[in-house]
Amino acid sequence: MIILHVEDDEDIRDIAKMALEMMGDFTVIQQDCGEAAIATAAETKPDVLLLDVMMPGKTGPETLAELRKFEHLANIPAIYMTARVQPSEIDQFKKTGALGVIEKPFDPVTLGKDIMDLLKTHTE
Amino acid sequence: MLENTNHAHQSPPELNTGRFFNDLSDPAFVIDPKTLTICQLNKSALRLKDDINQNNASQFDAEFLTGVSAVDLKAQIAELSSHDRDVVRLEVCHLDFEFDVSLQIMWSSGSEPLLVAIFRDVSARAGVDRKTNELVSTVSHELRSPLTAIKGAMGLILSGAAGDVSVKALQMVEIAQRNADRLILIINDILDLDKIKDGAMVFDNTEIELIETVNDSVEAIVGFRDRFDVQVDVDVQDEGLISNIDPNRIVQVLVNLLSNAIKFSPAGGRVTVQLKLHGQLNRISIIDNGEGIPVSDQKSLFGRFMQVGSKNRAATGGTGLGLSIVKAIVENQGGKISFESQEGVGSTFHVDLPAVVGKVAVKANKSGSD
Incomplete structure (x- = not known):
């Protein structure tokens, strides 16, 4: 499964990539900002979008809105990773078309499972 | 100088205030509890009224002044009159100012009781509180990013994904992991306290x-x-x-x-x-x-x-x-x-x-x- 991970913090990108590739059956493509993700979206064919929310430049929800304009990304599941996890905030994120939210700090050991659990809600 | 507003055909009630009322630095209004009309204003209140009127206020009565409906205001006056409460406190915004307002009943011998509303400008304090809350919230959220990396790195080491590590080193990483968890608890507690203080904690019953x-x-x-x-x-x-x-x-x-x-x-x-x-x-x-x-x-x-x-x-x-x-x-x-x-x-x-x-x-x- 190919994940497009957009995250401005380099260390968190490294941890997420290691966690998902070493401990799960994932291939992780990463971008450090929303703009870069959008610029390379045409040639990127992920199965899942994993987006940080608070980023310099375009935020996660803004990035998702732009990515959705690409036909091949219009309907693929999207998940946010954020420290902002109030129920009201999660509701807002879901309204932008995301499946759900993975809370930061996340557990690298269960990150892959957390993503798969959210994907199950997409297919159910 | 005291001003009587023209609100009724009959002469409005007046509080025998003396000079101190007029010289109060805080805006003070005397309100007729029966009609909710403003009977008297001190100098500072007059200035506030002029400022508000210049901003095209369509009305200037007790409801507008306090931001409380006539029904609620009368209920509060009833509580004050029956001595169930000594004072009612309100938070009111006018123009760009925030006020703590205290409502009290004043009893004058030989005349009907009157409601006195004293406005204390707390804009500066409210601004500081707001900035402090924003700072607490921002810092707490920002701390989560490095903690995500710290906890993630240690989690990978402890899981064995990063290769073999000596038992001693694992013990050290466990201590670090435990303390990272503690830091997260502290941050969560600070955020919760912040929300409780602001009345912003969300309950989904x-x-x-x-x-x-x-x-x-x-x-x-x-x-x-x-x-x-x-x-x-x-x-x-x-x-x-x-x-x-x-x-x-x-x-x-x-x-x-x-x-x-x-x-x-x-x-x-x-x-x-x-x-x-x-x-x-x-x-x-x-x-x-x-x-x-x-x-x-x-x-x-x-x-x-x-x-x-x-x-x-x-x-x-x-x-x-x-x-x-x-x-x-x-x-x-x-x-x-x-x-x-x-x-x-x-x-x-x-x-x-x-x-x-x-x-x-x-x-x-x-x-x-x-």
Whole structure:
């Protein structure tokens, strides 16, 4: 499964990539900002979008809105990773078309499972 | 100079205020409690009125001034008149200013009582409070990013994904991991306190059997329980206890109380969560046989940054904020928290929550354990 991970913090990108590739059956493509993700979206064919929310430049929800304009990304599941996890905030994120939210700090050991659990809600 | 506003054909009532009223630095208005018209203004109030009128205020009466409807205002006046309350305090915004407003009834001999509204400009203080809250919120959220990386890196090492590590090194990483968890708890507590202070804590209430909430709490504390080698039992005295609560917040309360009970219990000790009907309330009690709370600490137990007993924060992993948050949550849910404790014998914390009316509890004769 190919994940497009957009995250401005380099260390968190490294941890997420290691966690998902070493401990799960994932291939992780990463971008450090929303703009870069959008610029390379045409040639990127992920199965899942994993987006940080608070980023310099375009935020996660803004990035998702732009990515959705690409036909091949219009309907693929999207998940946010954020420290902002109030129920009201999660509701807002879901309204932008995301499946759900993975809370930061996340557990690298269960990150892959957390993503798969959210994907199950997409297919159910 | 005092101004009388032209609000009625008859002469408006007037408070025999003397010069002090006019010279008050805070805007002060005298209001007729019957008609809610403004009868008198001091100099400062006149300036405020002029400023507001220049901004095209369509009306200038007690409702507009206080931001309270006539019905509510009359209800408050009734409370003040009957001496149920001495003063009503309001927060009011006019133009770009924020005011703390105090409403009081003034009794004048030989005349009808009058309502006096004194406006204190708290814009500067409110601005500082707002900036402080924003700073707390921003810093707390920003701290999570580096903590995500720290916890993630240590989690990968501990899981073995990063290769073999010596037993000694693993022990060191475990200590670091535990303290990173503690930092996260502190941040969460600060954010919760911030929300409670602002009245911004969100509650998502639903009718739920309390045994579910108790079981979720006991499940959430398994790792902590094992670390301290303490057994946790669930003792259901009455079955079918239902309350209208936010289950996640009550789990937060019970996990906090359980973790305290576990921390202060001896290794090999036992903590019991008891569920029963207590009068009209559903009572969840967390009972431990730990070291108990010194009498000197009991009075301020629910205060902020309160730490109890001989164990220090590093040893117990507490922030000193937990019980003040617990109390705020329970009270927000319409409940009450209380405790009994004896040094060297143990402590029992009771969380009493309103029972859902019409749902009948059944006396149980069994108890489960975890």
